[in-house]
Amino acid sequence: MKRLLLSLLALFSLSAQAALTVRIPQPESLPPMYSYYRQLLTLALEKSGEEFVIKQVTLNEPQPQLALKLRDGKPINLLWAGTTGEYERQLLPVRIPLLRGLSGFRLLLINQTRQQEFSQIQNLAELASFTGVQGIGWSDVDILKQAGLNISAAPYYTILDMLNRNQQVDYYPRSLVEAHVELTVATAQYPLLMAEPRLLLYYPFAIYFFVSPEYPELADALTRGLDRAYRDGSFIALFEQYPPIRASLPVLQQPRLRLDLANPDLTESTRALPDHYWYPGTRP
Incomplete structure (x- = not known):
């Protein structure tokens, strides 16, 4: 019996070690789309096939300071943010636009x-x-x-x-x-x-999940999970059914004066993403 218990404890320990621990910043005042990105993160991790746990770290710092902490992997290892060339060089971008442009x-x-x-x-x-x-x-x-x-x-x-x-x-x-x-x-x-x-x-723009360079396995899991979610329709279902997204889309049908801006910092890797990742009319 003692050996059995030790074996079970060892298996549990290995399982716990193998689980991906995802640490995300949580400001005291949640931004408008926090719930959407949090749901999308959970969906991607579920689709990745990996065991995972998400931990929220209370942080109220501006985005550049969060990105610096993310680079070192302490105390967070994941952040969602509008992409820049610098972010894509210093961090691990998961190149799937979370708001489809x-x-x-x-x-x-x-x-x-x-x-x-x-x-x-x-x-x-x-x-x-x-x-x-x-x-x-x-x-x-x-x-x-x-x-x-x-x-x-x-x-x-x-x-x-x-x-x-x-x-x-x-x-x-x-x-x-x-x-x-x-x-x-x-x-x-x-x-x-x-x-x-x-x-x-x-202007052409994408919001990505960014992962600490110290956690490449997390970036791989998210890339795999988001791709699967796109392929099986669950990503699009979440996007289309999320009430604020659904309520805001009619604005694009209104007769407005559109002023186009360039985004010179948009990387070639982002520009080369497949059409199906972008909402119609947003592809760079």
Whole structure:
């Protein structure tokens, strides 16, 4: 009996050691799409065929600091973020766009009292006379600046309040889905916020899972799992059934003035991804 118990304990220990431990950052104030990426991560790991456990690490640092911690694998080993050439060089990118490129379509969140001013804008040069805002260290900042726009950076948790107070910044470029979620949950606290009804920015953009270089087996498992999820339809099912995504897609059918921006930092590896990974109209 003692030998049997020892054998079972040894098997349990080996199983526990073999399980992938995934450590992700969890800010105190969850971003709008946190639940979607968390569900997609679970789906990918389930499809990978590996045993796994997901642990959430409370961190409230800007994205660049999170990326530095991720590079060393401590205390996190996975992060989802908009891709950049630097991230793809320093980290292990899982090159499957988690929002299928929809993150490149941007609505402008503004203060309602400014709507008349924005209704006069006809091109990027005119938009450049206004001040936009993004979170500190976000991948979009350089894209918007390189397009000639005037962009400042602020802590994420302050941005909606700044707009509602009509202080320091004029607009907040936000992806369709994020804009929908933020306006839905923030209406009571920030009653003067609105999505500008006429303009739509677009630049080719992808959000990836990034893994610490110290955990290549995790990157391999996620690549395998996401590919299987695409092939069996479960990825697309989650994407299409996620309520904020479904609710935001009609914006693309509206007659808006589309202002296209280049993304010079988009790598050739991202540009070469198969068509089926991209939502129609978003392929670079």
